[in-house]
Amino acid sequence: MIRIVPLVLLAILGGCATPEERDPRDPYEGFNRGVYRFNDTVDDYVAAPVARTYRKAVHSELRGRVSNFFANIQDIMIGANNFLQGKFEDGVNDWARFAFNSTFGLLGIHDVASEWGLEKHNEDFGQTFGRWGAPPGPYLILPFLGSSTVRDTAGTALDWTFAPLTEVRPIDLRNTLYGLYLVNTRADLLDASQLLQEAALDRYVFQRDAYLQRRRSLIYDGSPPREKLE
Amino acid sequence: MRTLLNILLLAVATTFSAAAQDLAPDALVKNVTLEVVDLITKDKEIKAGSRAKLIQVIEAKVLPHFNFGAMTALAMGQSWGKANAEQKKQLIEEFKTLLVRTYASALAAYSEQKFDFRPLRAKPTDTDVTVNVRVLQPGAQAVTIDYSMEKTANGWKVYDVMVGGVSLVANYRTEFANTVRNSGVDGLIRDLKKKNQEKK
Numbered sequence: 001m002i003r004i005v006p007l008v009l010l011a012i013l014g015g016c017a018t019p020e021e022r023d024p025r026d027p028y029e030g031f032n033r034g035v036y037r038f039n040d041t042v043d044d045y046v047a048a049p050v051a052r053t054y055r056k057a058v059h060s061e062l063r064g065r066v067s068n069f070f071a072n073i074q075d076i077m078i079g080a081n082n083f084l085q086g087k088f089e090d091g092v093n094d095w096a097r098f099a100f101n102s103t104f105g106l107l108g109i110h111d112v113a114s115e116w117g118l119e120k121h122n123e124d125f126g127q128t129f130g131r132w133g134a135p136p137g138p139y140l141i142l143p144f145l146g147s148s149t150v151r152d153t154a155g156t157a158l159d160w161t162f163a164p165l166t167e168v169r170p171i172d173l174r175n176t177l178y179g180l181y182l183v184n185t186r187a188d189l190l191d192a193s194q195l196l197q198e199a200a201l202d203r204y205v206f207q208r209d210a211y212l213q214r215r216r217s218l219i220y221d222g223s224p225p226r227e228k229l230e
Numbered sequence: 231m232r233t234l235l236n237i238l239l240l241a242v243a244t245t246f247s248a249a250a251q252d253l254a255p256d257a258l259v260k261n262v263t264l265e266v267v268d269l270i271t272k273d274k275e276i277k278a279g280s281r282a283k284l285i286q287v288i289e290a291k292v293l294p295h296f297n298f299g300a301m302t303a304l305a306m307g308q309s310w311g312k313a314n315a316e317q318k319k320q321l322i323e324e325f326k327t328l329l330v331r332t333y334a335s336a337l338a339a340y341s342e343q344k345f346d347f348r349p350l351r352a353k354p355t356d357t358d359v360t361v362n363v364r365v366l367q368p369g370a371q372a373v374t375i376d377y378s379m380e381k382t383a384n385g386w387k388v389y390d391v392m393v394g395g396v397s398l399v400a401n402y403r404t405e406f407a408n409t410v411r412n413s414g415v416d417g418l419i420r421d422l423k424k425k426n427q428e429k430k
Binding site for chain 2: 071115119198201206214
């Protein structure tokens, strides 16, 4: 592993040709593009092929159950983040979802709460910081994880620290769950990444702008102050 | 008698076109969405994976309700003024092709998700509205689709689509601006053409 690190750094730095005009939201574009290429290579050779095999081998019904299982666990911290943002009704909703789905939904594999009108939300620490007024800071591409910002990187670190999955023991079971989570998540994104490939002239720019727009929208729960296109 | 028939026909024709034009924007979105979803879930060729047929359906049912001129101008931003009439025509055509292809791929991934058509929050006198639709899926937050629509002489036309808070038009802005800065309007047309000729 230690030997790989300098190689990775070299690959990243090699991609540090700085473009002439810098986007103010993305001052480290040269560096980011290097990491982007590295992630792309990992994805092309490992993540995407594994996800495609998984998607072929496992029936969509079962994959849906797997997604539901992980989504259910995440509702705990989604609720906590809603409380931190002062959205108490939403927080209660999320914890009620967890309670119903964990029991009536058989450990979360059935999303019965949605059918009963308890909506699924999307929250994390990055959004909470945004809600508290923290600006996104420079755009960053994280190795293996992809698009982020300085604010969202701090958020992601906390998301991981508090992720219930990290508490799972024995370690073998925890690692198996991690693996399943990663593969299943990548499989869920296969259509989206295909779409990105087709829609974008410059995938890096397209993905960056979509990420920044998306995060802004999430912080305001879907209704950000409108930026008028002129 | 002949004249009377003509007048009658004219009256019927104008009534019908008036009906299409008067359709409220949210009703229009709902009708078109349900019609297209119904078509693609029933059509044998599309279910067998025919992209050509899928694009045919989009061109016949969806395209008439989009204002691609406005979309292209918005995506180009300040660069729009640098393009001459012929370049504008080509830009609109190529951007339209790109969006239709992308839309076709998005539709091909459709798997019986349900729609929640939100009531329109606008005054009857408004000429620029946003129609909200939510796509519901178990185990995940609903995906919102917001259609920005403008009233024209030919009925309501879409000039931007926001998916999950991401504006399609805004998302092309940086890409288009970068390309125009580096290789001019012709460079952008060339890049779009090249993109559209890539094999699916």
